[in-house]
Amino acid sequence: MKKAAWMLSLVLALSLPAIAQKDKRAQGILDAMSKQYKSFKSYQATFTYASAGAGANESYKGELAVKGSKFRLKLGGQEVFSDGQTMSTYIKDSNEVNVQDYDEAASSELNPTQIYTIYKRGFDYRFLKEQKQGGRTLEVIELTPNRQKSPIATIQISVDKADKSVRNWLIINKDGKRTTYTITKFTPNVNIPDAYFLFDKSKYPGVEVVDLR
Numbered sequence: 001m002k003k004a005a006w007m008l009s010l011v012l013a014l015s016l017p018a019i020a021q022k023d024k025r026a027q028g029i030l031d032a033m034s035k036q037y038k039s040f041k042s043y044q045a046t047f048t049y050a051s052a053g054a055g056a057n058e059s060y061k062g063e064l065a066v067k068g069s070k071f072r073l074k075l076g077g078q079e080v081f082s083d084g085q086t087m088s089t090y091i092k093d094s095n096e097v098n099v100q101d102y103d104e105a106a107s108s109e110l111n112p113t114q115i116y117t118i119y120k121r122g123f124d125y126r127f128l129k130e131q132k133q134g135g136r137t138l139e140v141i142e143l144t145p146n147r148q149k150s151p152i153a154t155i156q157i158s159v160d161k162a163d164k165s166v167r168n169w170l171i172i173n174k175d176g177k178r179t180t181y182t183i184t185k186f187t188p189n190v191n192i193p194d195a196y197f198l199f200d201k202s203k204y205p206g207v208e209v210v211d212l213r
Helices: 002-008 024-038
Strands: 042-053 056-067 070-075 078-082 086-091 096-101 123-133 136-145 152-160 166-173 178-188 208-211
Touching (some): 024 136, 123 152
Antiparallel strands (some): 078 086, 086 096, 123 136, 136 152, 152 166, 166 178
């Protein structure tokens, strides 16, 4: 579950450097971004994942679909399904699925439905810089938390200045590992049936079901 967990736990408790603060420019950008995504009934995205440093050197392509509290994630030979109550993690190499109750409030992990509001809960943030990427102007915000214990040092979120869409995240660990997620395609308000977020055993012949509930 390691690779999928990285996407689900994009933000854990971070360490707070003295420079971090809540500045008005950063808050305005984050609020506009959050309002935009919360207005969508659903969305689908494709993205790239890359990690380097601290012995890591990996890259994958991934897919994400979100509808309300439901999500489905495909990354690095794994698929995670959640209907908001149950989470099923399918591992292709072993043809195995782990099924467990999903309790958003009790979980220490961040699921993809929370990405665009996480900054509102116990984080400091500051505007870092503007940068050009593929003809777009991105506004880069640095997030740091108020809690002390975490392997993560900072997270940088790059928001498109024109349409307030998130273009990439950079997670920097204390051990030097850098993990980047870059959105390559984003489609809002897609008609996605609820069944899409449920693991369908019949579509995975011979799968071993490990029920952890």
